[in-house]
Amino acid sequence: MELLLLVKPDRFIVIEEVEPDERYGCHPSKRKIEDHIRKGFVCIDKPMGPTSHEVVVWVRKILGVEKTGHAGTLDPRVTGVLPVFIETATKLVKFLQESGKEYVCLMRLHGDVKEEKIREVLRMFTGKIFQKPPLKSAVKKQLRVREIYSMEVLEISGRDILFKVSTESGTYIRKLCKDMGEVLGVGAHMQELRRTKTGNFSEEECYTLHDLLDAYVFWKEEGEEKYLREIIRPMEAAVAHLPKIVIKDTAVDAICHGANLSIKGVAYIEKSIKEGDFVAIFTAKGELVALGKALMSAEDMAELKKGFVVDVERVIMDRGVYPSVWKSSR
Numbered sequence: 001m002e003l004l005l006l007v008k009p010d011r012f013i014v015i016e017e018v019e020p021d022e023r024y025g026c027h028p029s030k031r032k033i034e035d036h037i038r039k040g041f042v043c044i045d046k047p048m049g050p051t052s053h054e055v056v057v058w059v060r061k062i063l064g065v066e067k068t069g070h071a072g073t074l075d076p077r078v079t080g081v082l083p084v085f086i087e088t089a090t091k092l093v094k095f096l097q098e099s100g101k102e103y104v105c106l107m108r109l110h111g112d113v114k115e116e117k118i119r120e121v122l123r124m125f126t127g128k129i130f131q132k133p134p135l136k137s138a139v140k141k142q143l144r145v146r147e148i149y150s151m152e153v154l155e156i157s158g159r160d161i162l163f164k165v166s167t168e169s170g171t172y173i174r175k176l177c178k179d180m181g182e183v184l185g186v187g188a189h190m191q192e193l194r195r196t197k198t199g200n201f202s203e204e205e206c207y208t209l210h211d212l213l214d215a216y217v218f219w220k221e222e223g224e225e226k227y228l229r230e231i232i233r234p235m236e237a238a239v240a241h242l243p244k245i246v247i248k249d250t251a252v253d254a255i256c257h258g259a260n261l262s263i264k265g266v267a268y269i270e271k272s273i274k275e276g277d278f279v280a281i282f283t284a285k286g287e288l289v290a291l292g293k294a295l296m297s298a299e300d301m302a303e304l305k306k307g308f309v310v311d312v313e314r315v316i317m318d319r320g321v322y323p324s325v326w327k328s329s330r
């Protein structure tokens with residue numbers, strides 16, 4: 001994620017033109033392989049059988065790292081997209097767990113129902129619904145509202161209904177099938193489920209655990225990095241969907257020490273930013289520094305002479321990567 005990819009004139013307001021100082025930091029695409037692993041993530045195509053936690057542990061053991069985490073639990077019998085974050089990148093997990101999800105589900109009815117009624121009930125369950133988590137779940141069993149963004153029937157064969165569903169995070173598809181079966185008057189259960197998308201990660205980007213192991217062995221035994229670099233992606237790619245603010249090198253370490261972002265540290269602002277938006281803060285080299293909430297719109301930021309523009313909620317970059325200019329200027 002180079003600066004040229006981040007800063008396009010039609011997308012950004014230029015507060016101050018900057019040139020990155022090559023003495024500090026590193027372009028994400030040029031990181032040493034050890035840093036590439038430590039600051040990366042891999043989309044695993046979770047197989048049926050193991051828990052999400054077991055998959056995360058296997059990734060940790062394969063790569064020989066100390067910390068891994070996943071964005072969105074999948075039940076043992078569910079397959080599909082499971083993003084696993086490594087070391088520094090695990091700081092992103094909390095913020096990406098709330099991303100929307102997409103599934104392909106096979107629902108089996110317990111009785112015969114006309115196709116027209118099936119399609120009608122699927123339309124009925126699209127939108128905001130009330131849902132109580134099933135008994136076998138890790139969350140509190142209380143009624144809550146979840147949104148079904150869309151449902152599309154892919155195939156109907158007798159009592160088997162194959163459909164694609166796009167949902168808010170935290171929606172239980174097993175419970176959705178049960179509830180739709182009750183409304184249909186015949187009962188139903190979830191026969192099979194595959195997650196095809198979580199946030200901006202899709203199944204086309206996934207690799208198996210065997211792929212990851214093979215790539216790691218190629219690197220360790222033959223010194224070949226390209227397969228590992230292909231499978232493990234820079235953590236910056238995980239927030240590519242968020243609106244961005246690029247900051248000056250002189251502001252980076254202050255953010256890493258917990259400061260909120262002042263307009264004096266800003267170089268470029270993405271034009272689409274609105275007050276309250278969750279934004280990603282980058283260096284001029286394209287490194288992810290922190291995540292936070294915009295305190296005003298991009299237009300208002302551009303008019304500001306002094307004051308804070310982002311309430312920083314999570315610092316990603318380690319302290320000391322960039323010089324502490326802010327200390328000497330106090």
